[in-house]
Amino acid sequence: MDVQYYICHECDEISKISTPNRPGRYKCPNCGAKLYTYKPGMIDKLYAYNMAALLLFVLTNYFPFLSFEAAGNASHANFTTAILYLYREEQWLMGTAILLTTVLFPMIRIFTNIVLFGSLFHNYLPVYATQMIKVINTLSPWGMLDVFFLGILVSIVKLVKMGTIIPGISLWAYMTMVLILAAAQAAYDPHEVWEQIGARKRIQRQKAAV
Numbered sequence: 001m002d003v004q005y006y007i008c009h010e011c012d013e014i015s016k017i018s019t020p021n022r023p024g025r026y027k028c029p030n031c032g033a034k035l036y037t038y039k040p041g042m043i044d045k046l047y048a049y050n051m052a053a054l055l056l057f058v059l060t061n062y063f064p065f066l067s068f069e070a071a072g073n074a075s076h077a078n079f080t081t082a083i084l085y086l087y088r089e090e091q092w093l094m095g096t097a098i099l100l101t102t103v104l105f106p107m108i109r110i111f112t113n114i115v116l117f118g119s120l121f122h123n124y125l126p127v128y129a130t131q132m133i134k135v136i137n138t139l140s141p142w143g144m145l146d147v148f149f150l151g152i153l154v155s156i157v158k159l160v161k162m163g164t165i166i167p168g169i170s171l172w173a174y175m176t177m178v179l180i181l182a183a184a185q186a187a188y189d190p191h192e193v194w195e196q197i198g199a200r201k202r203i204q205r206q207k208a209a210v
């Protein structure tokens with residue numbers, strides 16, 4: 001593989017790395033600061049994790065999450081509509097917070113990840129790659145709040161006696177999705193994403209020059 005040059009963020013030393021794609025941790029030869037860690041297969045992992053998360057999200061909403069009595073009949077609600085019932089109980093602020101952290105943010109994150117890493121996996125560079133990385137970076141701090149707000153949702157449902165939470169496929173699929181998204185977050189490496197985008201840009205430029 002070709003030789004690459006890296007500038008140390010700590011001491012501005014320029015170091016030449018002759019094997020940039022060998023797995024491992026790269027340090028600055030001058031001050032010992034970490035330059036980057038290369039873990040192979042990140043694109044494949046993130047694509048796979050997010051496809052699995054999407055499937056689990058569909059399962060979460062397909063199977064009933066909440067059962068309640070309406071006009072004497074037992075009814076079911078799925079995960080997203082159960083949150084919307086909070087609006088009927090006039091829990092506006094909490095309803096919105098739960099909807100954002102447990103449904104909308106994970107959904108946007110999963111879709112952006114699938115488009116970005118799916119494209120990179122199939123050797124295609126999406127037009128809005130930079131913007132997509134910004135979206136992923138902006139949403140990642142919110143990723144840890146979903147379990148917390150899921151807990152609040154379950155508490156509110158019990159406190160205002162909206163109905164009974166069904167401890168079934170929906171809830172388990174959601175919890176598994178949260179774990180998979182945490183694994184995806186652990187595998188995510190910003191340095192490697194920019195490297196991959198840079199490599200594809202070089203290929204595009206070479207093709208345009210021919």
Ligand SMILES: [Zn+2]
Pocket residue numbers: 008009010011012013028029030031032033
């Ligand atoms: Zn240094």
